[in-house]
Amino acid sequence: MIQKINEVIQFAYGNPHSSFYRMKYGQDIPKVSKLEDIAQIPFLTREEIARTPFWERVFYPPASIQNIRVTSGTSGRGVLLMPRQEPSFYGPSSGVMQGAGHIKELGMRRTLTTTGAYFQYERSYRDAFSIQMLGADLRSNAMTGRLARLFCIDSLAGFPYALTELASTLAGEGIAENITAIELFGEKMSAKQKRRLTESYKNARFFSGYASIEAQSVIAQPCAQSLMNGGEDVHAVLDYFFIEIIDEGTSVMNEGDEGEIVITSLRPLAFPLIRYRTGDRARVISSSCPCKANTPRFSILGRFDADRLRVAGGEINLAEATRALHALGLTVSSTELVYRDEGVPRIEWRIHLLHKATESEVVLAERLMKELHLAPGVSYESLVKEGIYAPLTVRFLDAPGKSKIVRG
Amino acid sequence: MNTYPDISSTLPALKSVCAFTQTHDLYGNVPLPASPEDFLKLPSHDRAFLQRNAGNISHLPETKVRYLASEFDPSKIDTLFLVPQEVDRIWDSFAQELERHKPKVAMAILPLFWQTGPMFYTTARSQKVPVTVLPPHNLPLAAQVFEEAEVEAIVTTDATALEFYPTLLERGLDRRIKFWHIVSPLSLQPAFQTGTVYHEKHLFPGVPIACRGPQAIEPHAYTPSPRYFFECGDKTRITSLSPEALTLLRYELPAKTRIFTEDNGAPLISFE
Numbered sequence: 001m002i003q004k005i006n007e008v009i010q011f012a013y014g015n016p017h018s019s020f021y022r023m024k025y026g027q028d029i030p031k032v033s034k035l036e037d038i039a040q041i042p043f044l045t046r047e048e049i050a051r052t053p054f055w056e057r058v059f060y061p062p063a064s065i066q067n068i069r070v071t072s073g074t075s076g077r078g079v080l081l082m083p084r085q086e087p088s089f090y091g092p093s094s095g096v097m098q099g100a101g102h103i104k105e106l107g108m109r110r111t112l113t114t115t116g117a118y119f120q121y122e123r124s125y126r127d128a129f130s131i132q133m134l135g136a137d138l139r140s141n142a143m144t145g146r147l148a149r150l151f152c153i154d155s156l157a158g159f160p161y162a163l164t165e166l167a168s169t170l171a172g173e174g175i176a177e178n179i180t181a182i183e184l185f186g187e188k189m190s191a192k193q194k195r196r197l198t199e200s201y202k203n204a205r206f207f208s209g210y211a212s213i214e215a216q217s218v219i220a221q222p223c224a225q226s227l228m229n230g231g232e233d234v235h236a237v238l239d240y241f242f243i244e245i246i247d248e249g250t251s252v253m254n255e256g257d258e259g260e261i262v263i264t265s266l267r268p269l270a271f272p273l274i275r276y277r278t279g280d281r282a283r284v285i286s287s288s289c290p291c292k293a294n295t296p297r298f299s300i301l302g303r304f305d306a307d308r309l310r311v312a313g314g315e316i317n318l319a320e321a322t323r324a325l326h327a328l329g330l331t332v333s334s335t336e337l338v339y340r341d342e343g344v345p346r347i348e349w350r351i352h353l354l355h356k357a358t359e360s361e362v363v364l365a366e367r368l369m370k371e372l373h374l375a376p377g378v379s380y381e382s383l384v385k386e387g388i389y390a391p392l393t394v395r396f397l398d399a400p401g402k403s404k405i406v407r408g
Numbered sequence: 409m410n411t412y413p414d415i416s417s418t419l420p421a422l423k424s425v426c427a428f429t430q431t432h433d434l435y436g437n438v439p440l441p442a443s444p445e446d447f448l449k450l451p452s453h454d455r456a457f458l459q460r461n462a463g464n465i466s467h468l469p470e471t472k473v474r475y476l477a478s479e480f481d482p483s484k485i486d487t488l489f490l491v492p493q494e495v496d497r498i499w500d501s502f503a504q505e506l507e508r509h510k511p512k513v514a515m516a517i518l519p520l521f522w523q524t525g526p527m528f529y530t531t532a533r534s535q536k537v538p539v540t541v542l543p544p545h546n547l548p549l550a551a552q553v554f555e556e557a558e559v560e561a562i563v564t565t566d567a568t569a570l571e572f573y574p575t576l577l578e579r580g581l582d583r584r585i586k587f588w589h590i591v592s593p594l595s596l597q598p599a600f601q602t603g604t605v606y607h608e609k610h611l612f613p614g615v616p617i618a619c620r621g622p623q624a625i626e627p628h629a630y631t632p633s634p635r636y637f638f639e640c641g642d643k644t645r646i647t648s649l650s651p652e653a654l655t656l657l658r659y660e661l662p663a664k665t666r667i668f669t670e671d672n673g674a675p676l677i678s679f680e
Binding site: 053054055062063064065066067068069070079081083086117118119120122132133134135136137139140142143144145146147150151326327329330331354355 | 463470471474475477479482483484485488489490512513519520521523525526529533536537538539540541542543545546547548549551552553556557558
């Protein structure tokens, strides 16, 4: 482990294609002699990455970059472009999961997935296990449902909100009950979302790994034991990352401790992450796992920043807000939703656009009311019609702020 | 009746394809043609036939095949069927364009239901060009990625190109584009024309059959794909010239065509 960390530091610091880490560390090349030394290395933040022009933070020549992915925007801090080199390391770990055994165990064979980069996901698994994928186009639900039926899907992979949206279409095609396995990624589900999903896909077993576009791969996965018990704990994939859980700047390791996940890549990625603050919260599980894999275990709690608020009719969710903005063709540098309850609750949506506004705040508010959902199938507009909410208002900000959801 | 390529010289390839079709379930027992006339007497096949039978591809291991949609219009689900395609299929025309123009990064903005991501990706990797794939419903995001990633080639539809170009123009990014690759169904006469544009006709989304380069003079005339044998008469039929996941055998195109030659003798096809 220590050797791998030092190799990645050397790769990053002495890299001929990018001076990112030389600029960051200056003359002080970090050296790790024992694991505790890693605490001396400065954290890496998303903002530092975003400030650096894309090709100045690519650690391979362009011809070795296979694709450029865009983060989903669920952090609420705008999107980030991340390079992925060839060969990529995405996919099941050889360490914890012994190939794609968990996929096989779950019965995933023909999968409908909501990610736009489904072909990469498919390539990763195809090598280890016979799995085929079809991209689910939520803009064309009827066609997606019919394709899914013709394709004889037995599993789904994707974001909870998207899979909930698809549920009625798949039920209409008479195939929702054929689905035996669902891999979830992206946002952390609320209890209500989880209940809706389990009701929609009655015969499916659910599991969530922990991955990110910045990391280019799976960071932690459930073990077979956890899958069997329906647990939410995941094992760190030690082949790929050194993982710390940090609270107030220091590493925590005791059962039940909570903190932010900080990762250090153990392979020379196109953008190597060294003590990267993911913005994700986790709770430490220190007890040994019945699966006997002696790797760090934790459960994911969601984003570190407040990114959702439970309110009447469901929840205000930053991921859903970002989706709604994207659906209307808007790109924002920050978005803030202020929830106020003065008898009748209402939301004020503050937006800093990356481009010139093409419509007034009032018109945009009307459109966003239709698009924003507080729960699957429950638009803000429908709650206004029922008299539960006052109409949504929009305010354009002159300067970007921090994306968040707040109770006003 | 005009054919491209010439039927006499193509007969061995056509025979070989007929022999291949005998090894799987799609077409049943096709007799081997001994002469051009024999080939032209073979039964032709239409869209309804494919809709009924396209799933019969037992000649290929499942893991060697992936699937495309048969419709360009997402509301047409009653006539929808899956179009099998080899997982390692290269997008020939796009590969040539990448080789010629050497863009730093290529971007695809196509509806996800087209399922063309894998072919786009595999082709770009074969030329060592990084790719990025964006959805057509968020063009401001695509513009941001275009700018930051220094994209120099775009694969998209005519409608998306017409909508996206003004944004690039406004930001002064249009001059960076080395080429556009515009994909259209046979029935559409594309309107987008700015700079270096390749127009390509697809039989199904992700199945190109003819392409038109930026130097083409004749309006609405395309160069037929070398993957197919074209028969143009009262109806237009195409036949795959080598075995494919979905091998087409005298498949009737849903469009009338005309084959003619340029001054330099190169064949051209126009779609009506």
